[in-house]
Amino acid sequence: MTQHQNETAASATVDDAGHDRAFGALLASLSDCFARSESRETFARMTRGMLMELEDVNCWSLAEAIGERGPHRLHHLLSRAVWDEQAVLKRTAAWAVDLLDDGDGILIADETGDAKSSTDAVAAARQYSGSVGGVDLCQVAVHLTFATSAGHCLIDRRLYFTKEWAGDDERRELTGVPDELCFASKPQLAAHMLRAAHQQGISASFFLGDEVYAGRELRTACRELGLGYVVGVRSNHQVTTPAAKLSVTQAAGRLPKRAWQRMQTGAGQKGIRDYDWAMIEVTADDTPDGHDRDAGTSVLLVRRHRYTRTVSYYRCFAPGPVTLARLVSLVCRRWRVEDDFQDAKETCHLDKGQVTCWNSWHRWSVITMVAYAFLAVTAALERAAQAGRNDPAEADLVPLSSHELLRLLRALILPPPRRDRPHLLWWSTWRRRHQHRARLCHRNWHTYADTTP
Template sequence: MAGRKLGELSERLRSCFRRIEPFVQARKYVRAVTSELPKRNGWTIAEYVGDRTPDRTQRLLNRAVWDEAEAMAQIRRFAVSGLEEAARKGGRRRGKLVIGALDETGQQKKGEATAGVKRQHLGCAGRVENGINTVHLSYVREGVGHALIGFQQWIPEEHISDPVTSLRSALPLDLTFRTKGQLAIDICTTVAADGFRPDFYCGDEVYGSCTELRAHFEADKQAYVLRVQKNFRIILSSGMELSCDQATKTLLKRERQWEIRSAGKGSKGDRWYAWAWIATNSARHYLLIRKHLRTGELAFHYCYVPESALLTKTRLIRAAGLRWPVEEGFEFGKDCFGLDQAQVRLYTAIARHAVLVCAALAVCAVTAALLRDRTDSQAPEPLHPDQLPPADPGLIPLTIPEIKHLIAGTTTPRPPGHATHWVNWRRRHQARSRWFHKRARLARDIKITQVS
């Protein structure tokens, strides 16, 4: 099925290339990033696809004539339609949320010659490092899957205003400085032109603190659940203005005001937190607070729901819990397809590498979603902490990394059935680990309420 989906996406992308040679090279590039190569750069990709030098790969990224923006639009339409098809076939459309999750990811770089490079905080490094940052949008279908469908690289203002740096990085002549929140507006505007309108947009504090982004969503009657910092100020229905932290301490003193609910299923089962919400002076704005059950750590979400949409605490909790797949998208993009391995310097080349990685990720994401029900044979979950383990734990559904391993196995000389054997071995091992983890969690003395 993955091969068929790759062919389907290739047909969509053909119109983005003026000549056949760059298109053929782009298909080779996608095949290479889906391989088991430990590093993906011009040299390793050229060697893998059979080229005699890296020239064709470098030309594809730097100088060839093709429309990377239109290619990303085709990838987005492919991913959205594919995940929607999977939801329809699996009976997961009715009552399930569709989320647009915003976040940025970094890539460490050496020197000062790369477009947008600057010493800045990089989440991938966990500290201030030399690197670049890119804002991404992930399309998330609850209970089905997710894929990266749009991005914009953040370029420091001093790079744009300096003609030497701008020329060296090949920045577009009409490029203007945009904050990460403003880049998120640009991405959301672009995908809205394709007809993409999620139930909620979600993002962390970078986007929740952007007044312009919140105003953009509200002007468009678009619901959102955005993380904000504890000093973010809200106006209560009484007219009093307090920070999120102050409002929580003032209004949520009783234990019964908190509800323990799941923020959705992770790889090891439900993610349980205590939740509460506080009304503001607007009937459509709420502050949603999440409390960690062991540490008591608080996270704040500023929420807006237009009058035409359903407003319940349950929907807001579900939306807040569906922001994490964008992080998983970064993990898969980097670990499986080399999203952060672009050894290029020019602005367009960085974007083109990201587009081709998103193409490979979309193929695997859609394939995994379509095969989800057919490949899930996990044993029933434990019901009590003393339950004996099943004789056969079964297999977890095929995941994006395992789909990638199967695709790579078709191009690497190995004994018959070798790739399938190891994919199934890992899936059975993960199913067994999940079962024991869920049984261990049953022993915790926590009263839980399932989100319906």
């Protein structure tokens, strides 16, 4: 009986033919973004290759896995081929939003860093990134996630330049950074993506971010676009209450005991998470020009850990009335972008691009985001279908994750990496010859450098 139930549940969960058609349809919808059919075909093969099970991922290993005789086509696709990567990303975002949208979408911004070994890579500098564990040589990019109750995925990104890097004309020229681009802070990059999403017709009710994205300029941009926001703020952030202008720490300290409410914020491995929450009315300081200063609801949300008494603060605005429960649910949903970072890196190699130039970085990120959008959206649709079936055979199954779906796709849909003997020997010879030539070039350069006055 148990074996029969397992087979029934598996057959209901795995629609391999449907997934294959959906992936093909997504790639076909992007076809007119490419000037040549060769580039379009290479893009499709490389995108599928991103989902293959490989020990290491770069242009060499991808080219070998998808059956190329060298990495030259992939290098050409990333650097010199004529195709509109921004249009590819916009269409993929529209595809994902259309399938996930439940009428209550939210947009979440956050940054992630990828460690680098050289400053030759575009925008690589010593800077802070939580994903690399502090200050290190890395590239940092701000990403935007679209999330609903059905699922979530990354829909846009902007590469961040430090002020020093942005002002280095020599490095900008070497890496192909467009002349019109200048330094922009992370909140400004997030605002650019919010405006782009609005122009594209992506509808959302709230913007979420951590303390990095709590500046007045970005909050004003949210209100101009008709968005509410819930953003973390630091303990010294100043707010104006009906009584006085205070830091958020001082405002929380004046709360009476009856103002706190204990609410559940989800379940973890150790059980239900409970926090104490309070809401304080504050005066908005980010009203856009031409807008009613008294419109909407502006509050400070305070969260207190029930055991450690650690306090966190969130500045919130809603275009209309808003409940404490609604704001608490939004705070909990901010972590969707962190889930996207983790899954996109582990399954689609968002952080594995060994590229140095502007074009190459953006095109690698687009290819990985297309692969991840398909994976994340397909998993979300499978979960919705599973919930709708209400099948007793699926009652004791956890919802299908992106990782589990990828295992099934690799086994049932995706072509396996090419591993026949002639192909492996060809690549072994190619790598050794390339490495030999590279070694000679390095030696000749050092000899020239040592003998030239």
